[in-house]
Amino acid sequence: MAAAKPTLTDSLSFCLAQLTAAAGEGLGGGKDTATNETPLGRALLALRTRHVKAAGGIERFRARGGLRPLLALLRRAAAAGPAPSQAGSGSAPSSVESAIYDGPAPSSGPAPSSASSSSPSPPARLRKTLDLALSILANCCTEGACRTEVRRLGGILSLVTILQCVKTDSIQNRTARALGNLAMEPESCGDIHSAGAVPLLVESLTACQDSQCLQSVVRALRNLADSPQHRLALAQQGAVRPLAELLAAAPDPALTLALVRALLELSRGCSRACAEQLSLGGGLGPLVSLASHPKKAVREATILILANLCAQGLVRPALGNAGGVEVLLGELRRRRGPNGAGPASQQPLVRAVCLLCREAINRARLRDAGGLELLMGLLRDPRASAWHLRVVAALVGFLYDTGALGRLQALGLVPLLAGQLCGDAGDEEEEGREAASWDFPEERTPERAEAGSFRSLRSWLISEGYAAGPGDISPDWSPERCPPPPPPPEPAEPTSPTLGPASLRTPRTLRTPGRSPAATSEEPWGREGPALLLLSRFSQAPDPSGALVTSPALCGLLAYVTGSPGPPSPRALRILARLTCNPACLEAFVRSYGAALLRAWLVLGVAPDDWPTLRARPVRRQHRELGEMLLQNLTVQAESPFGVGALTHLLLSGSPEDRVACALTLPFICRKPSLWRRLLLDQGGLRLLLSALTRPAPHPLFLFFAADSLSCLQGLVSPTVSPALPPTIPLDLDAPSPCLYEHLLGPAPIPAPDLHFLLDSGLRLPAQRAASATASPFFRALLAGSFAEAQMDLVPLRGLSPSAAWPILHHLHGCRGCGATLGPVPPPGQPLLGSEAEEALEAAGRFLLPGLEEELEEAVGHIHLGPHGGPESVGEVFRLGRPRLVAHCARWALGPGQCPRKRALALVGLVEAAGEEAGPLTEALLAVVMGVELGARVPA
């Protein structure tokens, strides 16, 4: 071209004027089309190649009012063709061109054309003009404000009409591009759907030959897939199948990329229609191949499409056949690898891999491709905790794949599951009904809206002959002879069983004679249902103790038995029943303090979390009975020849920790006197346990268990003591005997005091010499012997506070049980060490008044270990170090009838108070357990 010479079309105003003129003319002007045709064409070309392309050109074009005439020009064309709503009836592909260039059809438009007389223009040139106008519009629609205006001016309907009427690749191309640009906004997207563009675009997918045209159409469809409803509408109008067919035809790279990008959008939240069409269109194989495409964009889109497809059970078997399992697994492995991506990018693949576990055929592929290792890696990964429930539910699919189960066990699944029973796994959305296993198509009938996986499993179990019907699955199908305990009361209304094809398929069906409808009641299937189901399966192993009879596992199971996180789980109980009946688990129940835990939690109502805080929680009768049943089963094991041998060996030759655990557990699981006597009394088990009390506790509940165990043993040794009697103080201070000292304090006492004791405080306390001198050898020597005091009327008593002196003076004058000894005793909760009570006790000892000592001790016991004293006082009393009180404390803690928590708290206080000097405590506890009243005052 020669150097730029200014032309008319350099002016935007000129071009716009041409456009306006052409549009207006079409609407009623009378100019000769033929003469304006060339300037319009030139103006359009200039607009497209210069004005609109320039920086800010689109905004300028819009601001100068270019869109209205541009659309009018197009509408003029559209008016000639049938409206989109009448699509299919009388579509005349060439009518638009003839409408524009040869005038509108006689019946349309109010403005009759005057151009019909002029010579017809060449069709190619006319098409070029329409092409240019569409191209300008499509470019304008890359700008948001233009899109808004085009929509406002009704441009969408015009474009859809052109799509319907002009079946030329280039026009379809431009129109699809304009629509695709408009569809970038949700509002326009909705309008385009409503205008009926989708079937037309789908049609051009098969009609167009040109790759660029196809790319524009594919892109328009992709942009139209902006919401779940729109995606569904697209799939239902058949948009997916031709896309899949195009993909299967091995297109050029650009179209391939466009296709996978569109399919990625369309397959989000994959509908059944979408999956079906992708599969029918032959897209699965190509997609799997494209997953290893050299171009990253193609590869990644493809992999996500495959992942999306997994949501539909109906394509998963075919997907697996096409090699999808290995692809998805490999990609998840890569993303979890050292150079992998974050959790967000793993999420769709985790979901897909878990869904692939729902069909036997894919499970086999998954297992062979190392999927179990990958799933276990997820379960171990705390960053993947949001998916743990999902992964566990997926693993349930392998319940009867013994090879896989063995592998999972070797990989450490059981302790992982047990440990996570109480854990706080993240919540994830439920899969839809269509995600249910394709192995059981009947699961997808609409009335079965519940979570599919367990139902699938159940009907699978039935169909495979593992169970005769739902009632058979509810109690575990244990191969052992351990009959399940009676289930807790079922809800009143039995779930009416719906018969699916699966149950009709097999001869042994729900309609087994004699099976009551109640037997088909649903097992509660909480969040942990899958984990419990797997654990139940593992608990049937010959020796499941290593993983299942551990403190965390038992805690998890007990939490489910008692229903503390959810509804009570009969399955958890059946697992425990199975474990307690298994001789191979006996030692583990002893070593892990599992038997003690069963008792504490179920029988006594004290869960680990309840201790040591005093939280009153009533023991449920049902729980107590279950606990007693489980302990009874353990007892059966313990008292068998095998159990006796195992326990004896453990107690005599075990590690120090095991020996203590054994001694502690024996009273719970051993009822045969010959056995517990031999092991605990003759062979030192009891002393072993007692000496362990002051050592660091190996279990957080150790002292609770120990207090319970010692008290149980006490009950075994002395079974006659009525457990109903609370260990109250055998002292009758409520009905005091008369006071003999009081009258000396009156204004005119008879006989008058012949002596006063002088305290350090200056206080003088009246006394009678004769009475005082006979009270103890000390006072006899002091008051009636050869000391100077024998002659004095005012005898100093040094180092005594008035309050401590008070009970002494009463005692000297013959008071026994008048209540004066209560005076120096501080109320419960206040320290006894350093109190006036301690001072009085010391003085009573110093003054050789054993009777008073005893009475003071009783007063301390009455106030601190009586109904108003609590377990925290027991240690405090113990600190006084008085043997009688020490024995009293031990009785308080271990005696029958005491509340187990208070008992245990008292023992904690005693152990703390005893400190390094454990001897007296050990002896006192031993005496109480053995029923030997060590220096205790026997009530009269």
Ligand SMILES: *[C@@H]1O[C@H](CO)[C@@H](O)[C@H](O)[C@H]1NC(C)=O
């Ligand atoms: C289709 O549209 C694109 C984008 O406007 C354009 O680059 C291409 O040349 C067009 N192809 C045909 C065959 O019309």
Ligand SMILES: *[C@@H]1O[C@H](CO)[C@@H](O)[C@H](O)[C@H]1NC(C)=O
């Ligand atoms: C478990 O204990 C219960 C209650 O004592 C009993 O009915 C059941 O038979 C026991 N199970 C076994 C296997 O001993």
